[in-house]
Amino acid sequence: MALMVGARVLARNLLRPWSRLPDAVPGRTGPAAGGGDGVRCFGSPRVLVETDPAKGVAVIKLKNPPVNSLSLEVLTEFVISLEKLENDKTFRGVIVTSDCPGIFSAGLDLTEMCGKSQAHYAEYWRAVQELWLRLYLSNLVVIAAINGVSPAGGCLISLTCDYRVLADNPKYSIGLNETLLGIVAPSWFKDTLVNTVGHRTAERALQLGLLFPPAEALRVGIVDQVVPEDQVHSAALSVMARWLAIPDHARQLTKNLMRKPTADRLVKQRDADIQYFLQFISRDSIQKSLRVYLDKLRQKKG
Numbered sequence: 001m002a003l004m005v006g007a008r009v010l011a012r013n014l015l016r017p018w019s020r021l022p023d024a025v026p027g028r029t030g031p032a033a034g035g036g037d038g039v040r041c042f043g044s045p046r047v048l049v050e051t052d053p054a055k056g057v058a059v060i061k062l063k064n065p066p067v068n069s070l071s072l073e074v075l076t077e078f079v080i081s082l083e084k085l086e087n088d089k090t091f092r093g094v095i096v097t098s099d100c101p102g103i104f105s106a107g108l109d110l111t112e113m114c115g116k117s118q119a120h121y122a123e124y125w126r127a128v129q130e131l132w133l134r135l136y137l138s139n140l141v142v143i144a145a146i147n148g149v150s151p152a153g154g155c156l157i158s159l160t161c162d163y164r165v166l167a168d169n170p171k172y173s174i175g176l177n178e179t180l181l182g183i184v185a186p187s188w189f190k191d192t193l194v195n196t197v198g199h200r201t202a203e204r205a206l207q208l209g210l211l212f213p214p215a216e217a218l219r220v221g222i223v224d225q226v227v228p229e230d231q232v233h234s235a236a237l238s239v240m241a242r243w244l245a246i247p248d249h250a251r252q253l254t255k256n257l258m259r260k261p262t263a264d265r266l267v268k269q270r271d272a273d274i275q276y277f278l279q280f281i282s283r284d285s286i287q288k289s290l291r292v293y294l295d296k297l298r299q300k301k302g
């Protein structure tokens, strides 16, 4: 019950950008905070933010064990943290990564889309839209340091970034695998993939629900770089330095030029998109597919 109320409060914050989460780790500094003197931490229980004001760079670490599924709380806390960074002129870039070993993100939280009320589905889908819009159009340089498997919504998060570095581990596949679950990637997921890898590769990947291992992911361009696992963070920092060498206004205007038409397609029909989602997700056949998939995941252990 408390969790439900908490989620509602957090979700309401999305609509009230002036409201702020209390800092979960207020002003923690120093080496323990993850990177030497001057590193400061804030954020929330599930979305840790380590900032390095001297470099103008922050690291957002998703921490929603066991699999970093994108629950309503995670989506909301993510948006609030991103907004905090964007409103602070100290920061010009952010690295998005995971605090869960071996898993970047298992994607949208299936339990948020299964067996819940219509009101809940609507609230959840608006939060998914919000995070996508904020990340896709962020003024910051956003780099994904993908240190684990990254299906569906996890892949979408990384596709919204400006650059993707993937750890070279055969287990760390990435892709929009929705069809394998018997569901369909919405048009704006599809657009994000098409804008990254081109139409033909996206068409094949989406229909077959392909999850690409690192070498393949690099070949099709769903990631930009594959590096040894222990170098993901340093590689992301090097890339960041290169992108930050470009004057902000020129880079930001160019990013907007490239991405705004795609984002506008959703912005113009957000409510219709929610209705579409509601109709789709409430179908008995879709609910059944999700239940079967969740049961399979749960039985894997037993």
Ligand SMILES: CCCCCCCCCCCCC/C=C/C(=O)SCCNC(=O)CCNC(=O)[C@H](O)C(C)(C)COP(=O)(O)OP(=O)(O)OC[C@H]1O[C@@H](n2cnc3c(N)ncnc32)[C@H](O)[C@@H]1OP(=O)(O)O
Residues within 6 Å of the ligand: 066, 067, 069, 103, 105, 106, 107, 108, 109, 110, 111, 149, 151, 152, 153, 154, 177, 178, 181, 183, 184, 185, 186, 187, 276, 277, 280, 281, 294, 297, 298, 299, 300, 301
């Ligand atoms: C006509 C056209 C109409 C179009 C209309 C469109 C409208 C829109 C339609 C809807 C669109 C929805 C888009 C969906 C996007 C998504 O992101 S769906 C999620 C997809 N994710 C996955 O497929 C990944 C599933 N998980 C895994 O494969 C594995 O868990 C893992 C990530 C590889 C990790 O493996 P492992 O370490 O072995 O952990 P597990 O034991 O499998 O899992 C641990 C517990 O976590 C639970 N869990 C896993 N993933 C999720 C998840 N995504 N959500 C919620 N919970 C998850 C798993 O069940 C385990 O739970 P317990 O058994 O209870 O511990």
